[in-house]
Amino acid sequence: xxxxxxxxxxLMVKNRNLKxxxxxGWLKASLWAKWIYDKKRFFPILMLHGKYAGGKTQMCNWLMxxxxxxxxxxxxxxxxxxxxxxxxxxxxxxxxxxxxxxDYRNDESGQRFHSFxxxxxxxxxxxxxxxxxxxxxxxxxxxxxxxxxxxxxxxPALLSRIISIELTKNERNDRYYKELVKLEPSFNTIxxxxxx
Numbered sequence: 466x467x468x469x470x471x472x473x474x475x476l477m478v479k480n481r482n483l484k485x486x487x488x489x490g491w492l493k494a495s496l497w498a499k500w501i502y503d504k505k506r507f508f509p510i511l512m513l514h515g516k517y518a519g520g521k522t523q524m525c526n527w528l529m530x531x532x533x534x535x536x537x538x539x540x541x542x543x544x545x546x547x548x549x550x551x552x553x554x555x556x557x558x559x560x561x562x563x564x565x566x567x568d569y570r571n572d573e574s575g576q577r578f579h580s581f582x583x584x585x586x587x588x589x590x591x592x593x594x595x596x597x598x599x600x601x602x603x604x605x606x607x608x609x610x611x612x613x614x615x616x617x618x619x620x621p622a623l624l625s626r627i628i629s630i631e632l633t634k635n636e637r638n639d640r641y642y643k644e645l646v647k648l649e650p651s652f653n654t655i656x657x658x659x660x661x
Contacts, residue, residue, distance in 0.1 A: 484630045491628060492528050495609040498561035507587050512612040515632035521613040525565050532562055539567035543574050549581040556608035569614025579620045585610045586626035
């Protein structure tokens, strides 16, 4: 495990991409998100943004693999089938593990989630119902949100709740890219043990 950790951080230093280290730090913190929320009353959303084919989805897959969630299909926010209630159910488990939401865009499909994303920040559950007499369907948000898109949100209130990291093509060093891809299966086993 120690060799694995040293190897990963060695690749980052050679690649001079400490943004990856920052993202891993957020991921490790998400394992204690409930404790952090109890202390601070919030937990930030991590957003990776950048131009098409900049490595955002691949990096998210690596991050998810490190906590044993390899090959989890992301929710595609530009897909009309994605709903706030559907996402909130995924984030309602007793775990603090992140939910990976991909393809955010600054259009109607992305902006309709802004209030929901703000709720994720402070664990406010979306509600559906008519009157309290009939009961209100309430889903408690526990998980954390990992969001990607070509552009970051324009909503100031949402931006204040997001840690935004821009990934650019010129930061991607293809010399080490294949080596990282080879390590991906190891993330699911060694990486999970490392985080534990």
